[in-house]
Amino acid sequence: GAVVSQHPSWVICKSGTSVKIECRSLDFQATTMFWYRQFPKQSLMLMATSNEGSKATYEQGVEKDKFLINHASLTLSTLTVTSAHPEDSSFYICSASGLAGEGPSTDTQYFGPGTRLTVL
Amino acid sequence: LAKTTQPISMDSYEGQEVNITCSHNNIATNDYITWYQQFPSQGPRFIIQGYKTKVTNEVASLFIPADRKSSTLSLPRVSLSDTAVYYCLVGPRTGTASKLTFGTGTRLQVTL
Numbered sequence: 001g002a003v004v005s006q007h008p009s010w011v012i013c014k015s016g017t018s019v020k021i022e023c024r025s026l027d028f029q030a031t032t033m034f035w036y037r038q039f040p041k042q043s044l045m046l047m048a049t050s051n052e053g054s055k056a057t058y059e060q061g062v063e064k065d066k067f068l069i070n071h072a073s074l075t076l077s078t079l080t081v082t083s084a085h086p087e088d089s090s091f092y093i094c095s096a097s098g099l100a101g102e103g104p105s106t107d108t109q110y111f112g113p114g115t116r117l118t119v120l
Numbered sequence: 121l122a123k124t125t126q127p128i129s130m131d132s133y134e135g136q137e138v139n140i141t142c143s144h145n146n147i148a149t150n151d152y153i154t155w156y157q158q159f160p161s162q163g164p165r166f167i168i169q170g171y172k173t174k175v176t177n178e179v180a181s182l183f184i185p186a187d188r189k190s191s192t193l194s195l196p197r198v199s200l201s202d203t204a205v206y207y208c209l210v211g212p213r214t215g216t217a218s219k220l221t222f223g224t225g226t227r228l229q230v231t232l
Contacts, residue, residue, distance in 0.1 A: 006163075110166070
């Protein structure tokens with residue numbers, strides 16, 4: 001149990017195009033999902049907190065108009081990188097935790113496998 | 121969120137016990153200590169979480185002294201497959217609304 005998937009696992013796109021990354025909790029419901037970005041040899045950096053049915057909360061320095069987050073259901077959050085540029089190339093990871101009182105422990109965040117974005 | 125300090129890297133031979141210590145001098149009363157493991161090009165994987173004293177699961181043990189200003193992740197008899205980056209995080213229990221702040225992590229290299 002407690003599986004989080006991401007799609008696609010990797011994507012290559014041209015500069016100026018938009019890319020959508022999906023994060024799904026496969027066997028539990030998640031009211032909150034988090035989006036991280038990780039550059040090579042660096043740690044994970046939190047980009048935003050995604051809450052089902054409401055607007056995402058972005059960390060300081062993260063452009064909300066560039067990184068669009070939608071959390072339309074309790075099992076799906078999407079991150080859209082708009083007008084991507086080479087500097088947006090990175091490893092994007094989502095995480096989720098379960099609803100209180102059901103499914104896997106709510107004390108643990110479960111991470112997806114990540115999505116490697118390369119912008120040419 | 122409390123800041124954590126870990127060694128940047130560690131080396132070990134296969135079969136040895138590895139202890140990774142994390143300092144968190146500013147830990148708050150309601151903070152828990154959580155360790156994650158990350159392999160290259162994969163998302164972090166939860167290893168263990170604790171509040172005080174000792175916690176043990178099938179993968180590792182977590183030792184937390186009484187003052188809780190540090191903690192030690194103990195990996196018994198490591199194998200080559202334990203080569204990864206290990207992150208120590210301190211904050212409210214990693215539940216639904218809790219943000220996680222990742223530090224630099226410790227890069228463990230296991231060799232024969």
